Amino acid sequence: MIKKVFLFIKSKLFIFVMAGVFIGLLFSLGMYEGLHRTSNDKFCIVCHEMAPMVASYHSNVHGGAGKSGIKVACVTCHLPHDNVLNYIYTKAKNGVVEGAIHFFGNPDAIDWHKNRQRRDEFVVDEGCISCHTNYTTNPNISEKGIKMHKHYVSLQDTDKQIGCASCHVEIGHKGLRSMLNYYKPEYEFYDGKFDSKKEAVEKQLLETLK
Amino acid sequence: MCNKKTLYLVGVFLFFNAMYLIGSEVSKTPPAQEVAVSAELQEKFPLKNHHAKLSLKCADCHEGQGDEPENFQMIGDEGCLSCHKSKQYLADRLKFMDVLHVNPHNSIHDGQRLYCDECHFEHQKSENMCLNCHSNDVKIWMKDTP
Numbered sequence: 001m002i003k004k005v006f007l008f009i010k011s012k013l014f015i016f017v018m019a020g021v022f023i024g025l026l027f028s029l030g031m032y033e034g035l036h037r038t039s040n041d042k043f044c045i046v047c048h049e050m051a052p053m054v055a056s057y058h059s060n061v062h063g064g065a066g067k068s069g070i071k072v073a074c075v076t077c078h079l080p081h082d083n084v085l086n087y088i089y090t091k092a093k094n095g096v097v098e099g100a101i102h103f104f105g106n107p108d109a110i111d112w113h114k115n116r117q118r119r120d121e122f123v124v125d126e127g128c129i130s131c132h133t134n135y136t137t138n139p140n141i142s143e144k145g146i147k148m149h150k151h152y153v154s155l156q157d158t159d160k161q162i163g164c165a166s167c168h169v170e171i172g173h174k175g176l177r178s179m180l181n182y183y184k185p186e187y188e189f190y191d192g193k194f195d196s197k198k199e200a201v202e203k204q205l206l207e208t209l210k
Numbered sequence: 211m212c213n214k215k216t217l218y219l220v221g222v223f224l225f226f227n228a229m230y231l232i233g234s235e236v237s238k239t240p241p242a243q244e245v246a247v248s249a250e251l252q253e254k255f256p257l258k259n260h261h262a263k264l265s266l267k268c269a270d271c272h273e274g275q276g277d278e279p280e281n282f283q284m285i286g287d288e289g290c291l292s293c294h295k296s297k298q299y300l301a302d303r304l305k306f307m308d309v310l311h312v313n314p315h316n317s318i319h320d321g322q323r324l325y326c327d328e329c330h331f332e333h334q335k336s337e338n339m340c341l342n343c344h345s346n347d348v349k350i351w352m353k354d355t356p
Contacts, residue, residue, distance in 0.1 A: 025339075148270075148293065151266075158221065166263070169303075177278060185306075189350040190306070190310065197306075
């Protein structure tokens, strides 16, 4: 029986190989398109609680506010790129968790201001470095900057390791703290005082993400 | 004859070697002086939490001030801003406070003219200058001064 199957495959080897290649390519294309189309702010904001983050991202050079209008996708900095499987796993896990919080959980319970203290945990440094490759030698960086970047390198793989966002506060999201306050003030004193600001931000967001 | 030529070549080689060594000695900048931070020193000059987390060393702020902590000088606004960019940048980061005119980095009384060390101290508790007059209000406007 096995021999028969083997002979059948052997006689139609070309067709099998071609079919395999075709299915493989089709799968790759689907995967690529799927990952690509689900990696920008327009898609992420559907489930993620991140209106203030997206609004502040749009004001930053990384979010298209620079002279060249380049936009770095959310996933470039926020998902691991060490290998494809880890990337897909993390993406899927985040999607499920965030989706569950958005639709069934209590998004208001998220303490954004407290999370800002853990900002380095939300940023994958490899993402930054994949573009900013010469961060220890770039002559456009100040002397202090180069010194601190070398300090960063020296702490790598030690128990004192720091991340890009440890120092680069609000990087990728200009005015993040203010934006978070417009949505959820840090102090009671500000309650209700930012409503018009928030409204303007929401309006702008709708416009941009149309 | 051959020996003379060899000798000459070796001489030139050694000459350039010597030049290289002398040259490299001149261009080499003195290495940043590292201060060994003892427990005693740490207690005397504690770092603010956010700076300690970055494992900053004495000479990262006190640049070119030798290796004797007792003789270190204040680094002034320029020193702070070598990392913290500019007063405008710092004021912008607290923009939400402008709505109620309580942004300490864009003060309603002093604008951006204040010196960093009028409120912020690295090795001792910071003092919020606003408290001098607004002793009851400040705590509802902002947290303790970092």
